[in-house]
Structures are given as structure tokens and as C-alpha cells.
Amino acid sequence: xxxxxxxxxxxxxxxxxxxxxxxxxxxxxxxxxxxxxxxxxxxxxxxxxxxxxxxxxxxxxxxxxxxxxxxxxxxxxxxxxxxxxxxxxxxxxxxxxxxxxxxxxxxxxxxxxxxxxxxxxxxxxxxxxxxxxxxxxxxxxxxxxxxxxxxxxxxxxxxxxxxxxxxxxxxxxxxxxxxxxxxxxxxxxxxxxxxxxxxxxxxxxxxxxxxxxxxxxxxxxxxxxxxxxxxxxxxxxxxxxxxxxxxxxxxxxxxxxxxxxxxxxxxxxxxxxxxxxxxxxxxxxxxxxxxx
Numbered sequence: 001x002x003x004x005x006x007x008x009x010x011x012x013x014x015x016x017x018x019x020x021x022x023x024x025x026x027x028x029x030x031x032x033x034x035x036x037x038x039x040x041x042x043x044x045x046x047x048x049x050x051x052x053x054x055x056x057x058x059x060x061x062x063x064x065x066x067x068x069x070x071x072x073x074x075x076x077x078x079x080x081x082x083x084x085x086x087x088x089x090x091x092x093x094x095x096x097x098x099x100x101x102x103x104x105x106x107x108x109x110x111x112x113x114x115x116x117x118x119x120x121x122x123x124x125x126x127x128x129x130x131x132x133x134x135x136x137x138x139x140x141x142x143x144x145x146x147x148x149x150x151x152x153x154x155x156x157x158x159x160x161x162x163x164x165x166x167x168x169x170x171x172x173x174x175x176x177x178x179x180x181x182x183x184x185x186x187x188x189x190x191x192x193x194x195x196x197x198x199x200x201x202x203x204x205x206x207x208x209x210x211x212x213x214x215x216x217x218x219x220x221x222x223x224x225x226x227x228x229x230x231x232x233x234x235x236x237x238x239x240x241x242x243x244x245x246x247x248x249x250x251x252x253x254x255x256x257x258x259x260x261x262x263x264x265x266x267x268x269x270x271x272x273x274x275x276x277x278x279x280x281x282x283x284x285x286x287x288x289x290x291x292x
Contacts, residue, residue: 177263
């Protein structure tokens, strides 16, 4: 088996369980805890992104490394990343991350607040926009915005909501985290292929995310204007008040930390599995199972 294939094969095995043994043992959730965390994730703003992750990491790999890797390495890394970031793996990683700092009472109180009628209505709107029909309608709505702008007061109110719920920062941090994960995975292969030039740096990453900010802000605002189009100003204000409350701030920070931590844990798990690829017996077994 070729060296790169051995690395990829070992990493692919890591998708079952997802995390390294130390983290897995530390984060095992009891059934009742699991149920609460499942509800928390369902309420989070990150769950819809589970479906988008494979395409996001593939796009990153194509943009930054397609010309720096051989054809076979590029394809193997693409397959590896898409497999490692599929829906089940992402949700499992976020569950593990949230389990590490689980506080049963706090989670349950938060969920009760999220069941408030006004908040539940707006959260239902957030979930609805991910349906295929709604996605099509949103594109049409956004295309018409330049000629059919919303009233300035309404736009300002939605901007306040985006500031309160941290949607823009969350999107930027997600893209930065994925970029770092992809860089680290490619770096693991570069350890056995010295010709790969990794020209990314923390400074370049910072510049990229700041360059993205105007675009992300504009996209988030347009999407939010569509998402909450049927919510009254008072309902939006109540939602803003929730996010500005201690419970809302804790909800925002906890789901963000759980999500970003999950992305980094997936990347570390891939690297950890690659490091184990020196085990010849494991490589042989993987080669047989994966027909490599």
C-alpha cells in the first residue's frame, strides 16, 4: 500500500468512533443527558450546517490545495474530508463537546426559555428557510432587495438581532476553523511529501476572515430579512432581548464553542489516526477492508 493511501486508510477508520479514546471516554453521555443535548443541538443555529460541511471542506481543499497535491492525493484527501465531516460525524462531535461541560439544570432552564411562544415562532422561521422551496424563495427575495428595499427601521432592527445572536461572527469563525482543519490535514500528508508548500499562516488566516466580513455581513442581513419577514417588530425585539439576557448569551457562547470545538476535534481525530498509520498490521487490515 502506498504511504499516502496508508495514511488515508487509517484516518478513514477514525470515522467510527469519531474522537480519540481519551476524549471519547471523558465525554460519554448518559441517556437523559443525551436527550437534553439532542434538544439543545436541535435548537442551535448550527444544526443545518451539518449538511453543508462536506461541500464546504471540499471547496476549501479545491481552492487552496488543488494545485499543490498530486491528483491521487487530492482525491484521497477530498474523500477523507467529506467522509469525516458528514452529518452523523459532525453531530456526534458536537454532542461529545457539549457533554464535556454539561450542566443539566442550566440546559433545562435554557430549553424552557426557548419554548417561549414568541421565541419558538422565530426559531421555527429559522428552521423553515432550510427547506428546498424556501431556499428558492429566498434567492428570489434577495435578488429583488435592491429594487424593493425594506424600511430602514426594519433593516436596523434585523441588524440588531444579528449583532445579538452573533450570526456573522459565528459564520466567520466556522470558515476560519474549517480552513485551519483542512490545512492541518494537508500538513499531515505534507510530512511524507516535502514538496507540498503550505503557504497559509495565522496572519493570512486573519486577513482572509476580515476580508470575508463585509460579504458575510451582507449575506447574513439579506438572509435574515427573508427569514424573519413575517415576524412583527415586537417579536424581533423580544428575540433580541433574549439573546442579550444572561441565558441568551450563555446559549450563544455554548453552542458556538460546541460547534467550533467539534470542528477542531474532527480535524485532530483525523491527524491522530494518521499518526497511528505506522502500525503495519492495521494498515494491512485496512487495505483488505477498503480494497486499497
